[in-house]
Amino acid sequence: MTNNSQExxxxILTAFEHRHATKSFDPTKKIPTEDWETILEAARLSPSSFGYEPWSFLLIENSQIKEELKEFAWGAIxxxxxxxxxxxALARKNVTAESSHVKHMVEDVFGLPFSPDAPQTQMFKQFQVNDFDLNSERSLFDWASKQTYIAxxxxxxxxxLLEIDSCPIEGFNRxxxxTYLSKKGLLDTNEFGVSYMLGLGYRTKEIPLKKRQSMDEILTVIE
Ligand SMILES: Cc1cc2nc3c(=O)[nH]c(=O)nc-3n(C[C@H](O)[C@H](O)[C@H](O)COP(=O)(O)O)c2cc1C
Incomplete structure (x- = not known):
């Protein structure tokens, strides 16, 4: 048991040390289907506030779109x-107690009746309006966007853990x-905004040593 826990x-730590924001990917190496499906499943199973999953993911396979995105996405080149x-990754806009998305989640995903007056709906409303001050389109978008980062x-x-490399990306003009994605018919900007991009594949080079603040610098223990 002890040996098993140690292993x-x-x-886990080896995976975290191995993970690195990969700057150079080998274009000849493809992620096997089973591994890819496992990565997607990890996103799908991610937790979200009240379970409302305010996200959607575009998997860009089209090479022309990849080429065209480079103009606006310097950090993704x-x-x-x-x-x-x-x-x-897209974050859903205006996820409120009155939204059709919340109704859809409650009825179609949770399999429960939806009512604007139900205690759960009212609790969600009071959380958004009072506790978290989610009272503007921007704050609602940012709240949804934060949750997409869990995925x-x-x-x-x-x-x-599967020895696959990745690079998280915010280096783009949102x-x-x-505008580009909506002109292509890939994004309804009334429903979603862009949260981040993510490249996954295999590194071509070994990585520089990780530099991090020490645990003492980032952890305060309150006894
Ligand atoms: C939210 C976020 C946005 C990032 N945006 C970019 C990006 O646009 N392009 C890039 O090459 N790296 C990007 N990075 C990678 C960081 O620069 C990198 O994670 C950080 O320097 C630590 O290095 P490490 O991930 O290799 O340990 C981003 C990382 C995060 C978490």
Whole structure:
């Protein structure tokens, strides 16, 4: 049991040490289907506030779109050039107690009756309006966007455990990417905004040593 736990701990830390924001991907290497499906499943199973899953993911396989995105996505060029898989994560806009998305989640996903007056709906409303001050389109988008980053972390960690490399990407002009995607008919900007991009594949080079603050610098223990 102790040895088993030790092995598990070591496996986790090795994966985290191995994970690295990959700057150069080998374009000849493709992620096997089973591994890819596992990475996607890690995103799908990610937790979200009230379970409302305010996300959607575009898997960009089209090479013309990849080429065209480079104009607005300077931080994604390495991934667009060589990553096996390239994702654009979308965050849902205006997820409120009155939204059709919440009704859809409650009725179609949770299998429960939806009512604006139900205690769960009212609790969600009071959380958004009072506790978290989610009272503007921007704050609602940012709240949804924060949650999409949980799926990001889970995808990167799952990939690392499978010895697959990744690069999280915010290096793009959000407005330009959204305009581009909506002109292509790939994004309804009334429903979603772009949250981040993610390249996944295999590194071509070994990685520099990780530099991090010490645990003492980032952890305060309150006794
Ligand atoms: C939210 C976020 C956005 C990032 N955006 C980019 C990006 O646009 N392009 C890039 O090459 N790396 C990007 N990175 C990678 C970081 O620069 C990298 O994670 C950081 O320097 C730590 O290095 P490591 O991930 O290799 O340990 C981003 C990382 C995060 C978490």
């Amino acid at each position: 598990k701990r070591q496996k 390495n991934s667009l050039n060589g990553a096996s898989h390239f994702i654009i 990001l972390a889970n995808m990167m960690t799952t990939a690392a 407005a330009d990417v959204e």
